[in-house]
Amino acid sequence: xxxxxxxxxxxxxxxxxxxxEAFSRSWLFVFLLLLLAFFWLSTPSGTFLTSANLSQIAxxxxxxxxxxxxxxxxxxxxxxxxxxxxxxxxxxxxxxxVMLELSGTNAQVTAGVYPHATRAVLLGIVVAxxxxxxxxxxxxxLITRMRLPPFIxxxxxxxxxxxxxxxxxxxxxxxxxxxxxFSHNFGQGKGLGIYYPIWLALVVxxxxxxxxxxxxxxxxxxxxGSNDEASRRAGxxxxxxxxxxxxxxxxxxxxxxxxxxAIYTNTTSxxxxxxxxxxxxxxxLGGTSLFGGVGTVLLSAVGAFIPTVLTNxxxxxxxxxxxxxxAVGATIIFAVYLDQLRRRRGGEGR
Amino acid sequence: MPDNxxxxxxxxxxxxxGRVEALRDADFELRNGEVHAIVGDNGAGKSTLIKIIxxxxxxxxxxxxxxxxxxxxxxxxxxxxxxxxTVYQDLALxxxxxxxxxxxxxxxxxxxxxxxxxGFLDRKAMRxxxxxxxxxxxxxxxxxDQRVVELSxxxxxxxxxxxxxxxxxxxxxxxxxxxxxxxRESAMVLELIKEVRNQGLAIIMVSxxxxxxxxxxxxxxxxxxxxxITTMATKDTSLEAVVGMMTGAVEAALRAEGS
Amino acid sequence: xxxxxxxxxxxxxxxxAFLVASASGGGAAPSTHQSAKKTYTIYLVAGIASDAxxxxxxxxxxxxxxxxxxxxxxxxxxxxxxxxxxxxxxxxAIARHPDAILxxxxxxxxxxxxxxxxxxxxxxxxxxxxxxxKPIAVTNVSTDxxxxxxxxxxxxxxxxxxxxxxxxxxxxxxxxxxxxxAQGFAAQxxxxxxxxxxxxxxxxxxxxxxxxxxxxxxMNGHPNLKGIFAMNxxxxxxxxSAVTAAGKSGQVKLVEFDAGPPQVQALKxxxxxxxxxxxxxxxxxxxxxxxxxxxxxxxxxxxxxYGTGSAVVxxxxxxxxxxxxxxxxx
Numbered sequence: 016x017x018x019x020x021x022x023x024x025x026x027x028x029x030x031x032x033x034x035x036e037a038f039s040r041s042w043l044f045v046f047l048l049l050l051l052a053f054f055w056l057s058t059p060s061g062t063f064l065t066s067a068n069l070s071q072i073a074x075x076x077x078x079x080x081x082x083x084x085x086x087x088x089x090x091x092x093x094x095x096x097x098x099x100x101x102x103x104x105x106x107x108x109x110x111x112x113v114m115l116e117l118s119g120t121n122a123q124v125t126a127g128v129y130p131h132a133t134r135a136v137l138l139g140i141v142v143a144x145x146x147x148x149x150x151x152x153x154x155x156x157l158i159t160r161m162r163l164p165p166f167i168x169x170x171x172x173x174x175x176x177x178x179x180x181x182x183x184x185x186x187x188x189x190x191x192x193x194x195x196x197f198s199h200n201f202g203q204g205k206g207l208g209i210y211y212p213i214w215l216a217l218v219v220x221x222x223x224x225x226x227x228x229x230x231x232x233x234x235x236x237x238x239x240g241s242n243d244e245a246s247r248r249a250g251x252x253x254x255x256x257x258x259x260x261x262x263x264x265x266x267x268x269x270x271x272x273x274x275x276x277a278i279y280t281n282t283t284s285x286x287x288x289x290x291x292x293x294x295x296x297x298x299x300l301g302g303t304s305l306f307g308g309v310g311t312v313l314l315s316a317v318g319a320f321i322p323t324v325l326t327n328x329x330x331x332x333x334x335x336x337x338x339x340x341x342a343v344g345a346t347i348i349f350a351v352y353l354d355q356l357r358r359r360r361g362g363e364g365r
Numbered sequence: 366m367p368d369n370x371x372x373x374x375x376x377x378x379x380x381x382x383g384r385v386e387a388l389r390d391a392d393f394e395l396r397n398g399e400v401h402a403i404v405g406d407n408g409a410g411k412s413t414l415i416k417i418i419x420x421x422x423x424x425x426x427x428x429x430x431x432x433x434x435x436x437x438x439x440x441x442x443x444x445x446x447x448x449x450x451t452v453y454q455d456l457a458l459x460x461x462x463x464x465x466x467x468x469x470x471x472x473x474x475x476x477x478x479x480x481x482x483x484g485f486l487d488r489k490a491m492r493x494x495x496x497x498x499x500x501x502x503x504x505x506x507x508x509x510d511q512r513v514v515e516l517s518x519x520x521x522x523x524x525x526x527x528x529x530x531x532x533x534x535x536x537x538x539x540x541x542x543x544x545x546x547x548x549r550e551s552a553m554v555l556e557l558i559k560e561v562r563n564q565g566l567a568i569i570m571v572s573x574x575x576x577x578x579x580x581x582x583x584x585x586x587x588x589x590x591x592x593x594i595t596t597m598a599t600k601d602t603s604l605e606a607v608v609g610m611m612t613g614a615v616e617a618a619l620r621a622e623g624s
Numbered sequence: 625x626x627x628x629x630x631x632x633x634x635x636x637x638x639x640x641a642f643l644v645a646s647a648s649g650g651g652a653a654p655s656t657h658q659s660a661k662k663t664y665t666i667y668l669v670a671g672i673a674s675d676a677x678x679x680x681x682x683x684x685x686x687x688x689x690x691x692x693x694x695x696x697x698x699x700x701x702x703x704x705x706x707x708x709x710x711x712x713x714x715x716x717a718i719a720r721h722p723d724a725i726l727x728x729x730x731x732x733x734x735x736x737x738x739x740x741x742x743x744x745x746x747x748x749x750x751x752x753x754x755x756x757x758k759p760i761a762v763t764n765v766s767t768d769x770x771x772x773x774x775x776x777x778x779x780x781x782x783x784x785x786x787x788x789x790x791x792x793x794x795x796x797x798x799x800x801x802x803x804x805x806a807q808g809f810a811a812q813x814x815x816x817x818x819x820x821x822x823x824x825x826x827x828x829x830x831x832x833x834x835x836x837x838x839x840x841x842x843m844n845g846h847p848n849l850k851g852i853f854a855m856n857x858x859x860x861x862x863x864x865s866a867v868t869a870a871g872k873s874g875q876v877k878l879v880e881f882d883a884g885p886p887q888v889q890a891l892k893x894x895x896x897x898x899x900x901x902x903x904x905x906x907x908x909x910x911x912x913x914x915x916x917x918x919x920x921x922x923x924x925x926x927x928x929x930y931g932t933g934s935a936v937v938x939x940x941x942x943x944x945x946x947x948x949x950x951x952x953x954x
């Protein structure tokens with residue numbers, strides 16, 4: 016500290032810090048590659064590392080990728096959003112109900128006939144996105160207007176979204192699958208050999224990454240998470256920005272709800288109870304600090320792949336997938352330790 | 366020789382918080398190109414006075430004049446728009462952002478449309494300008510890309526000061542600029558303050574550290590229990606005299622003499 | 625964390641119920657009134673009142689009630705299958721003091737205390753569809769899940785021609801119903817189908833995304849995979865999605881437990897090859913008949929457990945009247 020004889024940090028420590036920084040940015044990617052290599056080498060050829068299997072892994076990960084993108088922005092503001100899985104479910108129920116109501120009579124729909132599918136699906140998508148956005152805005156408003164901690168607010172809306180969603184759906188799957196053309200042409204359909212939901216997640220990911228790194232939106236997000244008072248004094252409309260960030264997370268959860276309907280043709284609350292933890296794990300694995308200020312959107316997406324790759328590979332290896340939970344848990348602890356280490360080193364200069 | 370006209374006048378300002386009278390009758394006058402120290406014991410009203418000047422608090426009574434024109438500041442943003450910048454005691458930097466980003470926080474420069482209209486930042490331009498600013502102020506940091514959290518205390522203070530100077534067109538207010546710093550780093554910041562003065566800005570500096578005040582200030586205003594006791598040129602007074610005025614000993618002596 | 629919170633809430637609810645139960649003393653003996661009554665009232669507390677399975681059970685119960693001159697009141701949460709949403713409905717039923725209560729307990733242990741409270745208040749309780757860990761109910765009427773698992777094995781074997789690899793997806797270990805289905809399925813494959821290579825169970829934690837991912841892994845890891853048994857509806861939806869997305873509909877045969885409207889539609893569309901339908905109508909019917917027997921004094925000869933059958937539904941027989949009664953209708 017003040018005892019340090021020079022104002023310039025000495026070169027050796029600087030180099031060590033840069034190496035740590037570089038390592039903490041790249042290890043997850045390397046870890047994912049090692050995992051892929053491990054499963055590739057330890058399973059019969061033509062099983063794990065095939066385009067069919069990899070694209071199905073990506074399809075299974077697409078919803079969590081969308082959730083993790085929103086969660087990254089939230090966590091970088093030093094907040095947390097526990098409600099995104101509930102928002103996903105609520106949005107999917109609303110969208111799915113609209114799709115079923117508008118695509119035909121009850122009897123037609125139950126028999127698998129959807130005379131007005133296109134119109135119904137489009138409107139259902141809009142409703143789902145709007146529902147997600149609405150809950151995101153509610154989160155943001157409660158956090159900023161009522162000055163409540165994000166953990167409490169989103170824990171509350173976690174319960175509310177699941178509760179309202181279950182009330183609407185009756186606590187079970189919707190009475191019929193949403194129009195099959197939706198899953199056929201979009202959720203399970205392919206463009207250039209890749210499932211459309213993966214394209215969608217990829218495009219959103221790149222756009223979000225670019226805005227996070229190169230635009231005002233990302234810079235303000237980091238600034239607020241780093242020091243909200245400083246941001247306020249610098250003239251940033253902090254509250255308004257926080258509302259925007261939670262609204263974005265809600266919107267993306269709504270989009271993930273649309274994917275849920277598209278891929279699985281139906282939705283149910285039990286499938287989404289731990290989506291929030293999956294998204295938060297992905298973000299933390301990606302090196303985003305739970306203390307706010309620092310994060311990388313792209314790496315959150317990489318983090319989202321770790322559990323799905325593990326599950327898939329372990330099933331192929333005929334190992335009980337409970338090991339997946341063990342492995343993910345250990346990896347998360349390692350990721351957070353790395354973040355702490357980086358912060359401690361960073362603070363040395365003070 | 367810089368223009369030494371009066372830039373800011375504070376007249377008969379009063380401020381109370383509930384039952385506490387923080388300022389009873391504060392007067393203050395700032396000239397172009399001077400470092401003007403405000404000193405006083407705890408509770409003298411120094412912080413309240415500078416917060417009124419920087420727009421954080423609004424005075425209950427009295428008048429502020431900038432270049433002779435009365436002004437009313439509702440918030441810090443309005444003060445900044447008039448060219449009054451503040452370096453807060455607790456720094457107010459976003460630690461996880463780099464020095465350049467901090468320098469431009471809330472005042473980012475954007476790329477030309479259409480990208481700029483979407484909020485895309487002109488990082489190159491901001492970086493260059495940040496480097497120029499650091500050079501101009503002789504702040505030795507290895508790179509403006511370095512995150513602030515990785516800088517030393519003095520360097521961090523320098524970044525905060527650089528931000529105020531870069532944007533302060535008229536007045537820079539510094540609240541205890543060396544309070545958290547070691548000896549070497551304090552010296553560095555004091556050099557910086559002189560550098561800024563030489564470039565023609567007016568500086569208000571609040572400090573507990575009288576030797577430092579005597580090292581850099583051109584004039585000193587002494588506050589005691591919410592009142593301005595006096596303003597004098599540093600060269601016409603002594604450390605002992607100022608301490609006497611801060612504690613009230615001199616006043617008591619004068620009063621005894623008068624009666 | 626949220627799960628733990630749910631648990632705490634459930635525990636609190638149970639605790640409160642205990643308090644109320646002990647406060648009311650449980651001493652009121654209403655049996656003297658019963659002889660004066662002309663019509664009996666029986667409450668049926670569902671697992672989820674909006675689910676087609678329980679709605680079908682209600683129909684069976686009401687049909688039996690009509691024959692016997694018993695009023696059947698159907699109740700339950702329309703939000704979720706969980707103790708903390710179900711217990712208030714059970715408490716409501718107890719407060720009305722019916723002659724008997726039929727309940728599908730949503731948890732093996734959390735429902736023991738509330739059910740005990742009903743029994744202490746002099747109301748006989750019969751568990752239907754699911755059961756509790758303490759033998760305090762008059763009897764239990766539920767699907768013979770071991771037999772259901774065996775039926776699933778037969779159906780899957782028939783669909784794939786009795787040879788090849790087969791996998792299974794379930795919720796989590798430790799759930800009585802799915803564990804019994806798994807047990808029956810494995811036993812039947814071992815006993816009757818030596819050419820089928822059973823790959824064992826993958827658990828999906830009731831997450832359709834995970835079920836789908838596991839199905840992909842099974843398909844890609846075992847090129848000789850011929851069929852999958854999905855042991856509940858959520859697993860089934862994940863399996864179906866993975867198979868259709870991979871374009872392997874028809875190549876990988878699917879057998880799924882339960883026959884609600886979405887499953888029947890998938891069966892008709894050909895994405896599912898067979899459904900093992902429970903017989904909720906029969907469960908409701910038998911439950912009411914046994915309750916009537918008990919409250920009218922014919923208490924001897926009632927067994928502790930009655931297993932109701934299940935039916936294998938295929939595209940070929942789905943429209944036949946004999947099978948139709950097994951399909952769940954809201």
